Amino acid sequence: MYWRLAVTSIRAQMQYKASFIMLSGAQFFSTGIEIAGIWALFTRFGRLEYWNVAEVCFFYGTVNVAFSIADALATGFDQFGNLYVKTGNFDRLLLRPRSVLLQLMGHELALRRIGRFLQGLAVLGWAAHTLGLHMDLWRVMLFVVTIAGSVCFFMGLFIMGATICFWSTESLELMNTLTYGGVQSAQYPFSIYEAWFRKFFTFVVPLACISYFPVVAILGVDDPLGTSRVFQVMAPGTGLLFLWLMVVIFKWAGVRHYTSTGS
Amino acid sequence: MRGYWSVVSARYRALLQYRAAAFAGFTTQVFWGLIMVMVMLAFYRLGSGRQPMSLAQVVSYIWLGQALLGMLPWNVDREIQDLIRQGSVSYELVRPLDLYNFWFSRTIAFRTATTTLRSVPMVIFAMFLLPTLGAPRWALMIPPNAQAVFGFLLSLFCALMLACAITMLMHVVMVKTISGDGLNRIMPSFVTVLSGMVVPLPLFPDWIQPFLNAQPFRGLVDVPFRIYTGNIVSTDILLNLLSQVGWALAFVALGRWLLNRSIRHLVVQGG
Numbered sequence: 122m123y124w125r126l127a128v129t130s131i132r133a134q135m136q137y138k139a140s141f142i143m144l145s146g147a148q149f150f151s152t153g154i155e156i157a158g159i160w161a162l163f164t165r166f167g168r169l170e171y172w173n174v175a176e177v178c179f180f181y182g183t184v185n186v187a188f189s190i191a192d193a194l195a196t197g198f199d200q201f202g203n204l205y206v207k208t209g210n211f212d213r214l215l216l217r218p219r220s221v222l223l224q225l226m227g228h229e230l231a232l233r234r235i236g237r238f239l240q241g242l243a244v245l246g247w248a249a250h251t252l253g254l255h256m257d258l259w260r261v262m263l264f265v266v267t268i269a270g271s272v273c274f275f276m277g278l279f280i281m282g283a284t285i286c287f288w289s290t291e292s293l294e295l296m297n298t299l300t301y302g303g304v305q306s307a308q309y310p311f312s313i314y315e316a317w318f319r320k321f322f323t324f325v326v327p328l329a330c331i332s333y334f335p336v337v338a339i340l341g342v343d344d345p346l347g348t349s350r351v352f353q354v355m356a357p358g359t360g361l362l363f364l365w366l367m368v369v370i371f372k373w374a375g376v377r378h379y380t381s382t383g384s
Numbered sequence: 385m386r387g388y389w390s391v392v393s394a395r396y397r398a399l400l401q402y403r404a405a406a407f408a409g410f411t412t413q414v415f416w417g418l419i420m421v422m423v424m425l426a427f428y429r430l431g432s433g434r435q436p437m438s439l440a441q442v443v444s445y446i447w448l449g450q451a452l453l454g455m456l457p458w459n460v461d462r463e464i465q466d467l468i469r470q471g472s473v474s475y476e477l478v479r480p481l482d483l484y485n486f487w488f489s490r491t492i493a494f495r496t497a498t499t500t501l502r503s504v505p506m507v508i509f510a511m512f513l514l515p516t517l518g519a520p521r522w523a524l525m526i527p528p529n530a531q532a533v534f535g536f537l538l539s540l541f542c543a544l545m546l547a548c549a550i551t552m553l554m555h556v557v558m559v560k561t562i563s564g565d566g567l568n569r570i571m572p573s574f575v576t577v578l579s580g581m582v583v584p585l586p587l588f589p590d591w592i593q594p595f596l597n598a599q600p601f602r603g604l605v606d607v608p609f610r611i612y613t614g615n616i617v618s619t620d621i622l623l624n625l626l627s628q629v630g631w632a633l634a635f636v637a638l639g640r641w642l643l644n645r646s647i648r649h650l651v652v653q654g655g
Contacts, residue, residue, distance in 0.1 A: 294412065
């Protein structure tokens with residue numbers, strides 16, 4: 122069912138080919154300017170503590186690829202407050218014989234996010250090539266799991282943002298901070314950050330669990346923070362857990378909101 | 385002149401109403417600043433030898449960038465954009481004020497209104513709250529001497545003029561192409577890098593410094609911030625101020641010329 126919604130969305134966007142190319146191109150550049158900064162800093166300083174430029178680029182590429190996928194899927198949740206709650210259209214979603222979540226995900230498959238995706242992929246490709254990473258089955262699987270866990274995590278954040286809209290459409294600033302700020306911080310390996318920052322993003326909002334630890338395992342290096350390989354490989358699972366939790370809360374909040382507003 | 389001044393103040397006061405939207409970026413910007421500071425701390429930790437900027441200067445540069453983000457010409461005035469799209473630009477031409485100057489005045493208000501709202505809490509946080517919380521190395525420094533203070537204020541004004549001149553160019557491009565989306569969407573990315581917002585320009589490789597010193601966008605961010613932190617001193621301050629003014633005038637001239645040409649060939653849709 123989702124596949125049909127996705128295809129429809131893609132066809133609709135492809136009607137405006139020129140606009141799509143332009144928006145994607147613009148996003149390619151606007152998300153890619155960070156690389157100019159990374160290049161400059163590494164040329165001057167040589168290393169970022171434990172890490173070299175190719176390793177940092179691997180972190181960078183992974184999180185950008187994952188986030189762009191989640192961003193493309195989650196437009197329905199992103200716009201949830203404005204499109205569905207404020208207008209009362211949420212009731213219409215509930216009346217349809219399909220799950221609300223499915224409908225929101227089918228809202229749009231925003232292909233223009235491909236700008237960030239391509240940029241991340243290019244950086245990732247360069248990094249993997251420079252590091253001479255041998256892409257054996259184990260590594261590929263770990264990479265897929267990492268991306269999957271990351272996508273789940275970011276989807277969870279977007280759903281959390283939509284849930285907040287049941288109460289107020291004004292308090293979305295925090296969500297922006299967590300999503301865009303999260304991506305920004307995850308572009309660099311978490312070992313460089315202060316302890317309080319790392320702890321928050323490992324145990325409260327598991328950003329490091331889906332962006333830092335698994336990539337350490339993929340890179341095949343020792344974690345300067347001292348975690349075991351087992352932990353690193355299992356860490357993307359927290360992304361799935363986080364998503365499940367957010368879905369549960371969303372459903373509970375939706376029922377509460379519906380019964381309290383009535384019609 | 386009085387006419388233009390009243391345009392600036394009226395629009396400024398109107399834009400100040402959008403307090404909620406202006407404060408909305410605050411948490412994100414604080415977060416951004418903290419991340420960038422931590423990244424720079426990490427780079428400088430293993431740094432060997434002298435760098436063109438000290439860590440303290442870089443940290444202050446980062447916070448100034450967050451405080452004055454509204455000054456960067458990365459977006460256009462929505463009202464002017466709508467004016468152009470709906471064809472009401474013809475009404476603007478009927479007014480007894482020069483169109484370029486009229487829009488320029490609005491742009492000044494546009495650039496300064498959100499900036500003033502955001503910069504005050506950001507400066508309070510970065511300059512006073514951070515040291516209080518026990519992290520003086522992370523804080524925005526107070527300018528080292530009077531020369532830095534006055535130089536900074538002058539440079540900031542010049543940067544504002546430059547930013548408005550570039551924003552006006554984006555407005556004028558829209559008159560020519562109605563949507564102007566292509567250029568106006570891609571240009572901000574390049575401007576952002578070249579101004580020093582992503583990484584302070586002195587930290588770029590030595591071989592690219594001549595190019596970076598020659599391009600106009602450094603006057604938006606790099607010049608005022610380096611004067612503030614004492615990275616640019618004495619006669620260099622004057623030279624840099626002149627380059628800011630020079631480039632601003634160049635953009636104004638280009639903008640006016642393009643606008644006059646566009647008006648002559650104006651095709652009004654709707655209205």
